Amino acid sequence: MKRSMNYLAALIFSVSFLSGPTVAAYADDGSERGYTYNYDYWGDVQYSPDAYSTVDVYTATDLGLNKGFNAPSGLYVQGDDVYICDTGNNRIVQLKRENKNAFKQIRVIDEIKGDVEVRTFLKPTDICVTKDGYLYICDKGNNRILKLDQDLNFVMMFQKPDNVVFDQSAEFLPNKLEVDAAGRVYCIADNINKGMIKYDADGTFTGFYGASQVTYNFSDYIWKKYATKAQRAAMESFVPTEYDNIYMDAEGFIFACTTNVSDKGMDTGSDVPIRRLNLMGQNILIQNGNYRVMGDLYWGLGGGYKGPSLITDITALDHGIYFAIDKVRGRIFGYDKQGHMLYAFGGNGNINGSFKLPSAIDHMENDLLVLDSQDASLTVFTPTEFGNLIYQAITEYDAGDYKASGKTWEKVKVQNGNYDLAYVGIGTSLMSQEKYKEAMKYFELKWDTRNYSKAFKQYRKEWVEEHIGLLFTGVILLFVLPALIERGKKIKYQIDTAEIFKE
Amino acid sequence: MTANRYVSTLKYSLYVITHPLDGFWDLTHEKRGSLAAANTIVLLTLLARIMSLQYTNFQFMQVYREGINIFVYIASILFPLVLFCVGNWGLTTLFDGKGKLSQICMGAGYALAPYPLIRFPMIILSNLITVEEGAFYNFALVFMMGWIAVLMICAMMEIHEYTMTKTILFMIASVFAMLVMIFILLLFFSMISQGISYFVSIVKEIMFRM
Numbered sequence: 033m034k035r036s037m038n039y040l041a042a043l044i045f046s047v048s049f050l051s052g053p054t055v056a057a058y059a060d061d062g063s064e065r066g067y068t069y070n071y072d073y074w075g076d077v078q079y080s081p082d083a084y085s086t087v088d089v090y091t092a093t094d095l096g097l098n099k100g101f102n103a104p105s106g107l108y109v110q111g112d113d114v115y116i117c118d119t120g121n122n123r124i125v126q127l128k129r130e131n132k133n134a135f136k137q138i139r140v141i142d143e144i145k146g147d148v149e150v151r152t153f154l155k156p157t158d159i160c161v162t163k164d165g166y167l168y169i170c171d172k173g174n175n176r177i178l179k180l181d182q183d184l185n186f187v188m189m190f191q192k193p194d195n196v197v198f199d200q201s202a203e204f205l206p207n208k209l210e211v212d213a214a215g216r217v218y219c220i221a222d223n224i225n226k227g228m229i230k231y232d233a234d235g236t237f238t239g240f241y242g243a244s245q246v247t248y249n250f251s252d253y254i255w256k257k258y259a260t261k262a263q264r265a266a267m268e269s270f271v272p273t274e275y276d277n278i279y280m281d282a283e284g285f286i287f288a289c290t291t292n293v294s295d296k297g298m299d300t301g302s303d304v305p306i307r308r309l310n311l312m313g314q315n316i317l318i319q320n321g322n323y324r325v326m327g328d329l330y331w332g333l334g335g336g337y338k339g340p341s342l343i344t345d346i347t348a349l350d351h352g353i354y355f356a357i358d359k360v361r362g363r364i365f366g367y368d369k370q371g372h373m374l375y376a377f378g379g380n381g382n383i384n385g386s387f388k389l390p391s392a393i394d395h396m397e398n399d400l401l402v403l404d405s406q407d408a409s410l411t412v413f414t415p416t417e418f419g420n421l422i423y424q425a426i427t428e429y430d431a432g433d434y435k436a437s438g439k440t441w442e443k444v445k446v447q448n449g450n451y452d453l454a455y456v457g458i459g460t461s462l463m464s465q466e467k468y469k470e471a472m473k474y475f476e477l478k479w480d481t482r483n484y485s486k487a488f489k490q491y492r493k494e495w496v497e498e499h500i501g502l503l504f505t506g507v508i509l510l511f512v513l514p515a516l517i518e519r520g521k522k523i524k525y526q527i528d529t530a531e532i533f534k535e
Numbered sequence: 536m537t538a539n540r541y542v543s544t545l546k547y548s549l550y551v552i553t554h555p556l557d558g559f560w561d562l563t564h565e566k567r568g569s570l571a572a573a574n575t576i577v578l579l580t581l582l583a584r585i586m587s588l589q590y591t592n593f594q595f596m597q598v599y600r601e602g603i604n605i606f607v608y609i610a611s612i613l614f615p616l617v618l619f620c621v622g623n624w625g626l627t628t629l630f631d632g633k634g635k636l637s638q639i640c641m642g643a644g645y646a647l648a649p650y651p652l653i654r655f656p657m658i659i660l661s662n663l664i665t666v667e668e669g670a671f672y673n674f675a676l677v678f679m680m681g682w683i684a685v686l687m688i689c690a691m692m693e694i695h696e697y698t699m700t701k702t703i704l705f706m707i708a709s710v711f712a713m714l715v716m717i718f719i720l721l722l723f724f725s726m727i728s729q730g731i732s733y734f735v736s737i738v739k740e741i742m743f744r745m
Contacts, residue, residue, distance in 0.1 A: 074599055481593065481597075486665075492665075
């Protein structure tokens with residue numbers, strides 16, 4: 033008996049050894065390592081396979097720099113080039129991504145050429161590079177925005193607006209910027225709460241843009257009415273929120289995010305941490321998900337963190353999926369165009385793929401680059417098979433290939449049976465193929481009343497058309513037949529009681 | 536009581552809900568209602584409520600099934616109903632209400648009759664309409680609650696032979712009576728558990744010493 037047990041143990045050992053490589057390959061897609069989750073209809077956390085896996089974490093030494101990063105805060109990707117604003121070291125580092133795993137240092141920009149007094153940077157916080165090669169740099173310490181050409185020659189600069197709408201006593205501290213296709217500059221400056229500062233291509237200040245609507249509740253308003261001047265001064269004033277970061281997506285709309293949110297405001301929805309602004313500066317972010325676009329839904333006092341997610345940066349992929357990064361818990365939230373949360377991942381910590389204080393996020397194709405200002409490093413994520421399937425399904429759906437999209441969502445469902453969007457995706461695909469009954473089943477599983485209603489309407493129409501005969505028979509049996517019988521009885525009674533038939 | 540009388544008293548509920556003033560007067564004074572029928576209506580109400588959880592289309596009612604405890608759910612209707620009857624009786628007997636406890640229970644039971652009558656068809660209807668057509672469904676449910684409220688007031692008015700204002704006043708007072716009763720019940724149960732734990736700890740102490 034003991035002998036046979038030994039054999040068995042040996043057999044199990046050898047089998048597990050042989051199947052080892054496949055197990056390892058399976059584990060490598062990240063399904064067992066990461067901390068990826070989503071919220072279901074009820075707001076319950078549903079753990080998910082990893083949608084992104086960490087490629088690597090790059091420090092300044094890895095990138096061949098002589099000096100380590102010091103509080104880097106700005107990140108910009110143009111093509112294969114990555115620009116990092118190394119704020120603490122007053123320099124900008126340009127890198128090129130040579131292949132999936134390697135970056136090459138192109139140049140370190142710490143001095144500019146041309147007809148300008150100050151030729152160095154002081155605390156540069158953000159950079160934007162246009163397609164035609166111009167560099168726009170937020171030189172915060174020198175109170176200016178620089179426009180340079182490819183060879184770092186000074187072209188022009190944007191300074192503090194000398195307009196009356198701009199508070200002249202305030203110092204001009206440009207923090208983040210974006211440049212649109214026409215060369216207009218949108219800038220977020222510290223201590224300016226009127227919105228973004230907008231310049232024309234020639235450097236003239238054209239006004240503020242995208243100030244958030246001032247919100248206040250009625251009781252606060254009443255209190256203020258009857259408060260003394262000193263009390264009023266002590267109270268929070270109703271001012272628009274300052275933005276923290278800005279991103280221009282592929283369609284030219286501006287994503288803006290703010291960390292000036294309160295627990296209460298996030299709960300009630302009066303604080304909007306993520307906005308997508310149109311030309312008029314109105315928020316056109318679509319929020320069709322079960323929950324608002326706000327990062328984490330719950331923020332218990334876990335692990336020493338408190339308060340809602342504070343979104344410090346946003347990046348949007350070319351097909352409309354956008355990512356927001358939370359500096360409190362170091363999590364990255366992915367949303368689709370409709371505002372459904374795709375997944376949340378990341379976290380604070382020391383292992384690869386975790387952060388200390390993330391300050392900026394950008395993307396290269398579908399890969400994500402995250403700059404950590406405290407850890408002074410750049411983390412690169414690439415989609416896993418699961419993540420890629422989701423992208424594929426969404427892209428196919430957007431292209432109108434609903435059938436293929438349904439098939440891809442099926443594959444997503446195989447990888448994650450708790451993924452609500454997969455069910456809704458399959459349902460939508462079935463609906464487009466006029467298989468309403470099956471579609472209804474999928475929508476019902478994930479509580480999608482809106483789509484269910486649509487499918488059901490069609491299904492009911494079909495059903496009525498098919499069973500029109502049955503329905504008519506039913507109506508006849510229910511109403512017409514009793515009436516006829518009643519009538520017959522009446523006639524019979526009349527005949528029975530008629531004078532002429534009486535003997 | 537014969538089966539015949541049971542059926543006729545149950546049928547009488549249909550008259551009561553359409554002619555509340557006349558109906559509730561005859562219910563007690565002419566003895567045209569029975570407690571058995573009232574209990575049946577309450578049971579049907581419970582059944583309708585539980586069945587609506589399961590069979591209403593999810594477009595109109597999203598049930599977090601993990602969080603449902605059927606006994607708590609049943610108690611959430613029965614407990615307030617019983618408390619109301621007792622509280623109302625306790626108050627009205629002090630202020631020349633003519634109703635007996637059994638009559639109040641009967642009246643409250645009969646007043647619930649629209650609930651199963653409307654709820655059951657609505658369960659079926661919810662499976663035949665879409666969200667856009669949901670206005671009818673919602674209206675029916677609101678109408679039902681309003682109807683029950685009117686019936687409840689009429690029932691109390693006729694049973695106690697009160698005026699309208701006095702009835703409404705005492706219904707509000709009954710709510711406070713309910714709160715007082717809940718408070719006393721909580722006190723009672725916590726005292727009992729304290730008392731028990733006292734003796735348990737004495738016994739434990741003795742066991743240690745032995």
